[in-house]
Amino acid sequence: xxxxxxxxxxVILSEAASLELGCNYSYGGxxxxxxxxxxxxxxxxxxLKYFSGDPLVKxxxxxxxxxxxxxxxxxxxxxxxxxxDTAEYFCAVKTGTASKLTFxxxxxxxxxx
Amino acid sequence: NAGVxxxxxxxxxxxxxxxxxxxxxxxxxEYMYWYRQDPGMGLRLIHYSVGEGTTAKGxxxxxxxxxxxxxxxxxxxxxxxxxxxxxxxxxxSTTRTSYTGELFFGEGSRLTVx
Numbered sequence: 001x002x003x004x005x006x007x008x009x010x011v012i013l014s015e016a017a018s019l020e021l022g023c024n025y026s027y028g029g030x031x032x033x034x035x036x037x038x039x040x041x042x043x044x045x046x047x048l049k050y051f052s053g054d055p056l057v058k059x060x061x062x063x064x065x066x067x068x069x070x071x072x073x074x075x076x077x078x079x080x081x082x083x084x085d086t087a088e089y090f091c092a093v094k095t096g097t098a099s100k101l102t103f104x105x106x107x108x109x110x111x112x113x
Numbered sequence: 114n115a116g117v118x119x120x121x122x123x124x125x126x127x128x129x130x131x132x133x134x135x136x137x138x139x140x141x142x143e144y145m146y147w148y149r150q151d152p153g154m155g156l157r158l159i160h161y162s163v164g165e166g167t168t169a170k171g172x173x174x175x176x177x178x179x180x181x182x183x184x185x186x187x188x189x190x191x192x193x194x195x196x197x198x199x200x201x202x203x204x205x206s207t208t209r210t211s212y213t214g215e216l217f218f219g220e221g222s223r224l225t226v227x
Contacts, residue, residue, distance in 0.1 A: 009153070034215070034217055043203065044156075090155060093140040098163050099144055099207050100171070105155040 002027040006104035013081050013113050014084070021076040021107050023091030025066075032094035034101065035075040037050055039087045047089070050074065055094040086111045115139050116217035119204050125225045126194045130169065134189040134222050136204030143209040145187040146171070147179065156203065162187055164211070191221040194226045 003026045012017060025031065035047040048059025057068040062108045074091060088108050092101040117138045126132055136145065143164050148156040148171075158171030162181040176198060178190045187206075191198060201223050205216040 002154075041185075043220045044216075049215060059188070095118055096147075098161060098169070099160060100146070100161060101156075103148075103155040103157075106154055 002093055002102050004102055004104035006089075006091055008105050008107045009105070010108045010110070012110045012112065015083055016080045017111075019076070019078040019081050019085075019109070021089055021091075021109070023074045023076065023104060024072050025074065025091075025093045026072065027093060027095060033067060034062070034092040034094070035059065035074075035076050036090045036103075037053060037087050037091065044090065045110075047076070047082075055104055063093050081109070081111050083111050083113055085109060114201065116169055117217055119202075119206055119219040119222045122220065123223050123224060125227065128195060129192070130194050131192050131224075132224075134202055134204075134205075134221045134224075135190075136187045136189070136219060138187075138204075138206040139185065140206065140208070140217065141184070142206035142217075143184070144207045145181065146205045147177070147189045148203045148205065149173065149189065150179075150221070152202050159189065159202075165219060183213055187192075190218045191224075193222075194208050198223060200223065 005024045012041040032051045034049045035048045037043040045079045050057045050067045058064045066080045120135045146161040147159040160179040162168045165184045168179045180188045204219040
């Protein structure tokens with residue numbers, strides 16, 4: 001079965017610091033990859049997605065992610081975080097039929113002023 | 114455009130009680146899903162449906178039943194609630210023709226089983 005690993009469970013950064021959250025997946029075939037964000041008390045929202053083409057994907061709010069096939073990775077980056085980026089971030093991979101997504105365990109990002 | 118709506122938003126149950134969570138989407142999506150979210154475990158798929166009248170098991174289906182009698186609604190039932198079912202439940206949907214498979218989520222339903 002496919003799996004998604006997020007190695008950073010809780011990250012604390014100061015405002016303006018750079019961010020990189022790791023995501024590795026186990027599926028060896030063609031993949032569709034996603035990063036979702038969940039702000040406190042809210043539902044999951046799509047941050048960005050990769051399904052083909054340029055492995056560097058740009059999303060909303062200045063986030064980007066790079067798909068590295070050889071490393072089975074899809075790490076999320078942001079050059080300069082803001083306090084409003086405090087949230088939980090989930091990496092996910094589309095698996096099998098019916099567009100089912102397998103999620104990682106999530107990374108809680110806390111940005112301090 | 115409401116998107117994906119879940120009811121109720123909060124519920125407290127006693128062990129052994131039953132309840133149903135309702136998910137409604139107004140985007141004419143064929144595929145619908147129920148996930149549960151637990152601390153440190155991310156989101157896990159409970160059941161899903163690829164169309165009206167069809168359902169299938171996900172990763173953690175035990176203790177839950179679902180029904181999809183209408184295309185826009187996907188119900189999640191707990192026949193005999195257990196404390197292990199204390200969780201936040203998210204419904205999601207997407208269209209069958211979506212190339213990227215992006216899911217659209219509801220706001221969640223927080224269930225506590227005492």
